[in-house]
Amino acid sequence: MKFIPLMRVNINEEDIKSVETVLRSGMLVQGTEVLEFEKKISSYTGCKEAVAVSNGTASLHLSLIALGIKKGDEVIVPALSYIATVNVVELVGATPVFVDINLDSFNIDTSKIKNAITPKTKAIIPVHEFGLACNMSDIAKIAKEYSLFIIEDAACALGAKENNKHAGTSGNAGSFSFHPRKAITSGEGGIITTNDSKLANKLRTLRNHGISVKNEKVEFTEPGFNYRLTDIQAALLNSQFKRFNKQLKKKNEIATYYLEYIKNDLVTLPSQYKEKTHSWQTFHLILDKRLNRENIIEKLKTKGIGSNYGAQCLPLMEFYQKKYKLDCSLNFPNALHAYNHGLAIPLYDTLNIEEIKYIVEEINNIEL
Ligand SMILES: *Cc1c(COP(=O)(O)O)cnc(C)c1O
Secondary structure, rough: OEEEEOOOOOOHHHHHHHHHHHHHHHOOOHHHHHHHHHHHHHHOOOEEEEEEOOOOOHHHHHHHHOOOOOOEEEEEEEEOOOOHHHHHHHHHEEEEEEEEEEEOOEEEEEHHHHOOOOOOOOEEEEHHHHHOOOOOOHHHHHHHHHEEEEEEEOOOOOOOOOOOEEEOOOOEEEEOOOOOOOOOOEEEEEEEEEEEEEEEEHHHHHEEEEEEEEEEEEEEEEOOOOOOOHHHHHHHHHHHHHOOHHHHHHHHHHHHHHHOOEEEEEEEEEEEEEOEEEEOOOOOEOOOOOOHHHHHHHHHHHHEOOOOOOOOEEOOOOOOOOHHHOOHHHOHHHHHOOOOHHHEOOOOOOOOHHHHHHOOOOOOOOOO
């Protein structure tokens, strides 16, 4: 059997043709393909507006800026995520306040959010970790009580729902990524969903040098970025999006198979929740403490299976460790545990049944 990588990018001939069409048209930057993709995402997620940007980090960054988050403000972030979630908070000069996760969902522990709120708190960035939607109704209640903005980091959550409400549509803004590690990809790419049309207009201005069209006249109303997505990228996304639902269904079938057939006392499987539809961006196991995770990754590699840790314990990363000197084992034991003992295994629609069975067999073979 060929090596089974942790992730396989799935670009077909039709995707390539769609890019060729854009290249031959001569209209390369933000244009009709971007507009079409924005419409697709707003209709798919059920959100009023979608604003495409150059990547998922740009979408978080722009959302914070558009909502006016700045120096002196505090922003609540989960202690477990990808580093971009917290970097953007630092980059606007605000202070991140970490909250531990729940080890069943790997999402922010909503019961610990209130304790982290101070008079300086301006926003919460819940992360739908590994593609499982957070308890957004609880988070929305807290945000309302304390007048906080919500920016959902839905980078992994295209297709994820809670009570049929799509991830990224409950807060002020939702941020998605189209990095090759994510469900559909344009190499780099991102989009912001929002139900607030005023915010959407501000985001559109800010992603494009501060341009605003007033009475058909172009004006520069504030200093902005160049965070545009190109039509080359949007064409790739539009083309892949046609098979997205099919992919999601296949991924769900594989996850169901894993959940049924992975049986090893040294391995804890991800939890499932009745009210939630998982996007299965990442199938994330927790290994028994007695196992050395790095050795397991190496061993799986020699068996022909790619795997890796799932997400970072953010306050432990060098910059944050040095700046805030937080004791992770004391304050964020769950995030630390997931960072040290988590294992992401391959899950994507192009896995065939032999590969799936082989992965299950090798996970079941893990021993002390
Ligand atoms: C991938 C990811 C990002 C960053 O997205 P990019 O498109 O790579 O900038 C942010 N947050 C989370 C949780 C992610 O998984």
